[in-house]
Amino acid sequence: MEIDELTGPERRVWEAFPRGRTVDLFAAAERSVRARVLRALLLTSPAEDGEIPALRLRGARITGEFNLHSGAVRAPVSLRECVFEETPVLYGAEFRQLSLSGCRMPGLWAATLRVAGALRLNDCRVPGSVGLSGARVGGALFLDRAELGTRATAGEPEAAAAEREGGSLKLDHATIGEDLQATRLTVHGRTRLDGLTVAGLVRLDGARLLYPGGGNTALHAETLTVGTDLHAMRLHAEGRVNLRGATVPGQLNLAYARLSNPGGVALRASSCTAAEFWLRDAPPVQGTVNLRRARFELLHIRPEVWPAEVQLDGLTYTALTPVLPAADRLRVLAREADGYVPFAYEQLATAYRHIGDDAAARTVRLAKERRHRATRPLYGRLWGHLQDATVGYGFRPMRAAGWLVGLLLVGALTYGLHPPRPLKADESPAFNPLAYALDLLLPVVDFGQEKSYAPEGGYQWLAYLLIVAGWVLATTFVTGVNRAVTRN
Structure with missing residues (x-):
């Protein structure tokens, strides 16, 4: 591209690129920059001796389609607080560093994207979907305070509903080399993290994942693998939170979380493995909690947090906190959706024996016999009443x-x-x-x-x-x- 074909803002960007200087168009009278100009600049990467080229642009209105499909970009890219008229296409592209913080765009198609360093999407506003399926990020991924998707409305068109079902945030089968930082993230529609591998920490503190409806999944994170902890304190989820088969070596922290899916499963963490699972100081869960076959060293949850229906068959834990009288914990087992589940009683008794409270363990096992009595025929119930009395x-x-x-x-x-x-x-x-x-x-x-x-x-x-x-x-x-x- 010849430099005499460029507009004033575009010429500033072109000339600043070889030295890695920032061009700020936020308050400029003319803010438009053609996407094809940026594409030509990034793919040709003009450089000067002794300088490190980089695209650093703030406040621009990027017109046309920003298409880097399968392209290799050697220079760092920082497009902050820019407005994209069309959805950027970064499918299969490769970057050293990429920052789109504060940008407004209709959507983002970046499946199988490769970023050697960090990928920053902080404060982005994307009414469509952000597609990062199969992406590989060598550093951390930042989504703090981003808002993705649009809230469903009455009479929503079928096409919009289908896109929402596909996911407003798609990170399935992606790999992140450091942390996933998404505090105060807001997603309208499904968040897909199934098969995601994060080497470090996942932080969703204060996030709002909104996809209400008994059959809708707000967070789909089956077989999620985390290197250290998953923190989602003060999470607000409307719709199912699905963590089936997730692996968290450290703490799975849902303290203060508001989980709501009336008429459906609010939390599914069956076959999930974590050292510690925290759901403390949270309001009562609205919807079923499914922890079948999950394994935790520490389970921190008060009886009043459990919903009216639970599924706990096969749930194993070493310690149950806070330490409460057996009668308080037994009320939760009475809510088992599958009826009488012997394993749940034996596991609770084992937890009390682990802390040396043999009286509470006997109370639990007695309650188990009484619950079992209700499932027996008449003669068995009569004999059971005699044994009990x-x-x-x-x-x-x-x-x-x-x-x-x-x-x-x-x-x-x-x-x-x-x-x-x-x-x-x-x-x-x-x-x-x-x-x-x-x-x-x-x-x-x-x-x-x-x-x-x-x-x-x-x-x-x-x-x-x-x-x-x-x-x-x-x-x-x-x-x-x-x-x-x-x-x-």
Whole structure:
């Protein structure tokens, strides 16, 4: 391109490029720069000896299509607070550094883009979609305070709805060599991060991901892989947040987050792995939470944050904080969408045993038996009620001791008022109703009374009842005490 074909602003840009100087057109009377001029400048890259060329332009109105499809740009590019009349096409292009901070553009098509250093899209306003699928960014990607997509309206055209479904931000299967910084990002429509690999930190603090509707996914991040932490404190998500199969070696932090998808799944983190999962100090989740088969070392969530329906089968964790009474945690398990899930109770009991709270662990396992009882046939439910009332399914050994004492008193009073006949009057020891009742109740005790006296009629059936009850209750009591002593 000949320099005499250039307008005044374009000539300033052309002359500043070889020395890497900044051209500021923000307050200029004439701000228009043709996209084909910038394309010719970047692909020819004129340079001067001893200088480092760079395109640094602020406040320009870029007319025409900025098309660098599959082009290789050797100089750093910084287009700040520029307005693009048409969607930039950077598909398969290669850059050293690229900054489009503060720019306004209809959309951005940059799938399989390659940037050796950082890619900056801070404060951008893009009513269409930003397509970075399969991109490779050697440094960090910045999307702080960017606003992408447009809020859905009544009677939205089908074409706009299809684009929204495809994603207003597409970072699927991309690779970022350092961090993904997207604090206070706003996305209207789907955010696609599935298959994304980030070597460092993902920060979505204060982000607003808005794609409401029971079947809509606001954040689609299946099999996301993060090198350190994923911070999304104060995240506001309308629509499903899908983290299925995500891997976070450090902290998955959703503290203070507002998750809303009434009538659908608000949070799906099934098969997700993280050292710590935080959902503390958050308002109640509106919609189902699915944590099936997820694995966490630490799970930090209060009972009031859980929604009315949860899916927790296969969820494993080592520690559950804050430490609360077992009754508070059991209310959450009662909301299980799949009904009775034995594993959820065993996992909760294990967590309490991990911190040495054996009483809470027994309470959980007792609640498990009671929940299981409701799934059994009538005879099983009746037997379960009897076990619960008498010995608390074996988890309340002192209750067994109380029943033993009560039956001992009943036996002693009954046989004291109605002594049984001696088998051999001249050889039998003197009758002692308390010792006789103990002989019947305690299988390992022998005072010689039971062998010497034979009750008749209903008193014989009472003796049978005391013998059977004694075996069951004494065994339960001894087993419970032995379990407690062994743990101590």
